[in-house]
Amino acid sequence: MKRTLFLPFLLLCITACSSGITVLCWNVENLFDDVDDGTEFPDYDPGRGRWDTESFRLRVDTVAEVIRKAVPGGPDVLVLQEVENGNALRALTGNALKDLGYAWTAIVAKPDLPANIAVASRVPIARVHTIGISAYGDNEVRDLLEVEIEQDGRLLHVFNNHWKAKSGGARETEAWRIEAACKLGRRLREILAADPSADILAAGDFNENVDEWRQAGRGYQVALVPADDDPPAGFLGCSILLADDPAEAGIHDSTLALFEPWFEIAEAERGSYYYQREWQTVDHVLLSPGLFDDRGYRYRTGSFRVVRLPFLLNPDGTPKRWTRLSGQRGYSDHLPLLITLDPVP
Secondary structure, eight states, rough: OOOOOOOOOOOOOOOTTTOOOEEEEEEEEOOSSSSSSOOOOOGGGGGTTSSSSSHHHHHHHHHHHHHHHHTTTOOSEEEEEEEEOOOHHHHIIITGGGGOOEEEEEEEBBBTTSSHHHEEEEEEEEEEEEEEOOOBBTTOOEEEEEEEEEETTEEEEEEEOOOSSSOOOOHHHHHHHHHHHHHHHHHHHHHHOTTTOOEEEEEOOSSTTTHHHHTTEEEEEEEEEEEGGGGOOOTTTOEEEEEESSSGGGETTTEEEEEOOOGGGGGGGGEEEEEEEEEOOEEEEEEGGGGGGGSEEEEEOOOOOOOOGGGGBTTTBBBBOOOOOOOOOOOOOOOOEEEEEEEEO
């Protein structure tokens, strides 16, 4: 299957400063361009007259506003979901955010897939890889995107994930999320086998909560399971364990565990996506043990947070999602996540 990677290299490059690299992970909710490709969702289809250049420019501006205000000067690395294609990404990073210096970008452009995943960075992207995920019936499923960010002898593996949604039923679609977890885990095992101290960040919209197994009544296998829940041995080949202690992260026998920063936040305060009157923890930034050692980059403990700027929220505190209604300015049905990685001297 043909995959297109978009990697423009601009003369301007603002490097990460000694205060650390900030990484923003965000499902931007349908950043579609104004070109009729025939694969758009109906509400974003220029061919149907429901979407035009003015709508696209406004949408780009709203996404850019959030990125600019999430952290002074903008985050250093953007891990984005639901970007239509390279044209939409260029309009965002090359035009609306041109002054912020996102000189390196990568996007998976999969045929017949309306919304894709992308990475933009002020720190050089050295290499790009993709990992294919099986189609869901007649519908393509987003691949996994891996970028290797390298500067001053420090290498950071960043994985962008947007796993199969639960439309069609949580249990019925779990197999595709397990497949994604299995393939992500296989690649992480390869990296860690070569370098147990490798710095790895796996982020994105996993469409899976921290407590997914509990929500499923522990009745069937899920892709992400808290390590403390002591999952059955049959899970351990593919499910990824979520550790609340960095010391528990890594490969242990047949298990792969990654540190889950959601555990730093009180359970009652967790959530970046609001669905059916409940906060969800479907967005994640999972960390390898290498991000807690004295080499390369180190996770700044406690830096993980949900970006809850007042303009992003409705009066009830829920995300103010994108809307085209006159007099309103929406953003996304997800709130961004933000973390900081410090370079180790």
